[in-house]
Amino acid sequence: MxxxxxxxxxxxxxxxxxxxxxxxxxxxxxxxxxxxxxxxxxxxxxxxxxxxxxxxxxxxxxxxxEAHAKKISAVSLTIPVQVGKDDKLFGSVTNKDIADGLAAQGFTVDRRKVQLAHPIKELGTHTVAIKLPREVTAAVAVHVVKQQEEAPAEAAQATS
CATH class of the missing domain: 3.40.5.10 (Ribosomal protein L9, N-terminal domain)
Structure with missing residues (x-):
């Protein structure tokens, strides 16, 4: 049969x-x-x-x-981080930070879909892949910059 x-x-x-x-x-x-x-x-x-x-x-x-991926790829994230001596980062930029940055710009992305081999531990521009359904990926430019110092007067009050 x-x-x-x-x-x-x-x-x-x-x-x-x-x-x-x-x-x-x-x-x-x-x-x-x-x-x-x-x-x-x-x-x-x-x-x-x-x-x-x-x-x-x-x-x-x-x-x-794919149209959604093009919109995400057009986004450029700037993530301010605290740095120490010789511009060394305190901590690192993780896929959660990138997902939160995308959410702030109106793109809901699951943090597990951010393809980051290891956390970003240095200043500069990094390209990060975002995995979408149907084997589509989007590339986002992530700029890791120094966090601007708060007012020096506040720092002086904190030490007193």
Whole structure:
């Protein structure tokens, strides 16, 4: 009996495969559990149509995500940090800091999607990748700069 698989089955086949299986396997396992449908001409046409519609929807969604990636890539973040002697950072700039900076500019990004191999520990401009759905990535320029000193009068009051 010829059947069309409705889901991927380990050792049998993938979603959409048209297989020739024994009648008993189809009647007793695949069909009752809705893991496959009989490969009639009508079912084959329906499946091809559903596959075509899903591909069009996926393409449209990918274009929307790529447009969103272009908007994110146009953003330039400036993150002020405290520095010590010889411009050494106190701490580091992490993916959470970058996600918070993007959120402040109106882009909601999960901090786990910020692709940062290791935290940024030096001043300068760094390019950071943001992973989006459908294998789309956006690159954001992150400028790590010295935090401006607060008023010297406040520092003098704090020491007194």
């Amino acid at each position: 010829k059947v069309i698989l409705q889901e991927t089955l380990e050792g049998i086949g993938n979603l959409g495969d048209v297989l020739d299986v024994t009648d008993g396997f189809a009647r007793n396992f695949l069909l009752p559990r809705r893991k496959a449908v009989e490969a009639s001409t009508r079912n084959v046409k329906e499946f091809e149509h559903a596959k075509r519609v899903a591909a069009e929807r996926a393409q449209k969604e990918r274009l929307e995500i």
